[in-house]
Every structure is written in C-alpha cells, then in structure tokens.
Amino acid sequence: MRISVILAHPDNRSFNHAIAETALKALTSNGHHCHYHDLYKEKFDPLLPSQEIPKAGNIDPSIAAHCQQISTVDGIIIVHPNWWGQPPAVLKGWIDRVFRPGVTYEFEEGDQGEGIPVGLLRAQRAVVFNTSNTNAKREIEVFGDPLETLWKNCIFGLCGIHHVYRHTFSVMVTSTLAQRQGWLEHVTATVHKYFPSV
Amino acid sequence: MRISVILAHPDNRSFNHAIAETALKALTSNGHHCHYHDLYKEKFDPLLPSQEIPKAGNIDPSIAAHCQQISTVDGIIIVHPNWWGQPPAVLKGWIDRVFRPGVTYEFEEGDQGEGIPVGLLRAQRAVVFNTSNTNAKREIEVFGDPLETLWKNCIFGLCGIHHVYRHTFSVMVTSTLAQRQGWLEHVTATVHKYFPSV
Numbered sequence: 001m002r003i004s005v006i007l008a009h010p011d012n013r014s015f016n017h018a019i020a021e022t023a024l025k026a027l028t029s030n031g032h033h034c035h036y037h038d039l040y041k042e043k044f045d046p047l048l049p050s051q052e053i054p055k056a057g058n059i060d061p062s063i064a065a066h067c068q069q070i071s072t073v074d075g076i077i078i079v080h081p082n083w084w085g086q087p088p089a090v091l092k093g094w095i096d097r098v099f100r101p102g103v104t105y106e107f108e109e110g111d112q113g114e115g116i117p118v119g120l121l122r123a124q125r126a127v128v129f130n131t132s133n134t135n136a137k138r139e140i141e142v143f144g145d146p147l148e149t150l151w152k153n154c155i156f157g158l159c160g161i162h163h164v165y166r167h168t169f170s171v172m173v174t175s176t177l178a179q180r181q182g183w184l185e186h187v188t189a190t191v192h193k194y195f196p197s198v
Numbered sequence: 199m200r201i202s203v204i205l206a207h208p209d210n211r212s213f214n215h216a217i218a219e220t221a222l223k224a225l226t227s228n229g230h231h232c233h234y235h236d237l238y239k240e241k242f243d244p245l246l247p248s249q250e251i252p253k254a255g256n257i258d259p260s261i262a263a264h265c266q267q268i269s270t271v272d273g274i275i276i277v278h279p280n281w282w283g284q285p286p287a288v289l290k291g292w293i294d295r296v297f298r299p300g301v302t303y304e305f306e307e308g309d310q311g312e313g314i315p316v317g318l319l320r321a322q323r324a325v326v327f328n329t330s331n332t333n334a335k336r337e338i339e340v341f342g343d344p345l346e347t348l349w350k351n352c353i354f355g356l357c358g359i360h361h362v363y364r365h366t367f368s369v370m371v372t373s374t375l376a377q378r379q380g381w382l383e384h385v386t387a388t389v390h391k392y393f394p395s396v
Contacts, residue, residue: 010248011248046287046288046291047287048286050209053208083246084297084348084352084353085344085348085353086290088291089244089288089294090244092282093244093286095281095282096287099282112372113371113372114331114371116336133311133312142355143352144351146352150284153340154344173311173312174310174312
C-alpha cells in the first residue's frame, strides 16, 4: 500500500521526529511505500491565497502535487504536537491548501456550498499521533480535547475517512527515557495493527 | 482604551474584512485607540521556528513587537472564517508565535511546564467573530463547534481572559445582502456593548 506520513515539528531532534521515523520504519518493514513530508523541512507555505479558494481556482504546482498524492494514497499518518488544542500552523495550512474541493471532498450538484459535502479520499484509514504537555484528565476536562473532533469529524470524517485512530503521548516535558521508548513501541504496534504487512 | 483587532482572510473584498472595518469604525467612534493587524496583508510569517520555542529563546523583532502590543492592550477582537473548525493557518501561527511563555502565560516556579499556567494578558475582554458555510445545528451536532473551546478555553482562558464573546455568522455562501447588512449591525452593537464609549 501507499501511505502518506505528514510531520509538523520545527526541531528535527524532537520526539515528533522520532515518532515519524519509527512509523516510517514499521511501514517499510511491512512492505508499504511511504510518501514522507516533513512540512517544516520542506518549507511548506501554509497561506491559502485568495485565488486558490474556488474549486476551479489557480493552484500552485507544488500544491497540485500534494493534492494528487493525498487523493491516491491508501492510508495517512499525521504526527504533530498539540499547540493550543490545534496543529502547528504549517500543518493547518497544509489542510487549508491541499484538502481542496474536488480533491478531498465535493458538494453535490445544485449545492452552492452550504450543504453536506461528500468525502472523496480513497484512503480508508488514518492514524494521528500527538504529543502534549497537558495531562489527559485536564485536556478533557478543561479543554475538551478539541483535536479529537478536529481530526475525526471536521477533517477526516468530512473527507470520507471514518476509521481514524488517534493517540496523544503526554506529558512530554516530564517523561523519562523509558517512557519515551515505550511510546515508540506503541507507535510500531499501532502501525502493525492499522497497516499490516501486505 | 487600546484594542487589538486581528483579521485573517486572504481576500480584501471578503465579509471578514467588512466585519473588521465595521468593528474598527465602532471602536474609533467610542474613543478607543485601535491596533489593526490584517495578517495576510502584513504577510505575517506563521511558522514558529525551533529557536523561538524556549521562554528565553531568540525572538524575531517583528514578533517581539506583536508580543509587546498584545500584552498591553485592554481588549482583543479576532475576525476569521471557520476553516476546518479552526482559524486559517496565518492566525494559528500568530497564536503559536505571539502567545509566548512570559508574554501571555507563564508556569509557576518549580513547574517544568507540565502544570497549570497562569494567564498574563492584561486585557479582560475578547470578542471573536467567525464566518461559516455550515449551519449552526450541523456545526454543533457533527463537529462539536471546536472554535468555541479553542478560543474560550485553550487560548484566552489559559491566558487570563475569561470574558469572551464569540459569534458565528452563517451560512455565508447563501446569505442575502439584507442578512449581511444585519450581521454588520450585530458587529456594531457587540462593539458598543463590550467596548463602550470611554
């Protein structure tokens, strides 16, 4: 299978990088072909310009390449830290620009854009790995863990992916080496479960 | 009073621009001094770099200016479309870079960053205006309206602003001129209520 792995963290020594590299290793060992995007490293431009908003808009070629790829892969893995209950801006902009009408969703004929869109993504499974410095109880009780609905309903659900596994590793800042090693084992096990050997 | 007005929309003919301009007019007529940031027009760079993450990190001078301003204003008005249950990337990045430790929040002594931070913003009131093409019932039932907790709890609540009014104008794409005129009257009335004449 072909799997996209999308990473958003500015520090290439980050645990997010370790998660992505662990996932890539497990995917490759299972015989999958990976499309890896370290969005910071690629200097992805996250600003959706006005002319790209319409369905028939004038799209930058680099965005068209991202669109072509995401619409044809069999699975998607997203890796990012929880910053303010949301992804880093670079990943938000990747969604803003790549998850276009006609690529990841579309409105039915006669719908002017106010109705319920149809998801177009071919992928049937997505996995989201997050890191956080907030403990799980506080994340739910104080903040409502918005990343849960953002990824499962607002983004992947709308685009036709209904099998989404999401896991947050926390608390990063006080974690021990043994904990982090265990977390990477969880990453490997998750990849084996959701994207098994072909 | 000094009020920051932060706008995130790429099209300067957008209704979001009309909202921001209406808010500015009402604020000015009430005798307030406005700091207006049209983030797209300013070409705000939303990518938080690695070296800016630590509290004592090396901050770009343009970001330091934003930090100085946001930490001293008496009120904040945010205007943006609902894109995937979140703000556009340019505004997400403004939060990522400007809402820094030591500027909008800080951890208490002895806390390594895993605890409950103290809000530092001087402003006591914030207003968030959103536009959307999803009707209110579907926004709540299917998506859980994540922007509500994002602004009220994850961002402003954490930074010490507990009086937050948020309103979404929808459905934009099928709205009539008369509706949009009424919506701008709502903007004016809201500004008069939350930031009355001094």
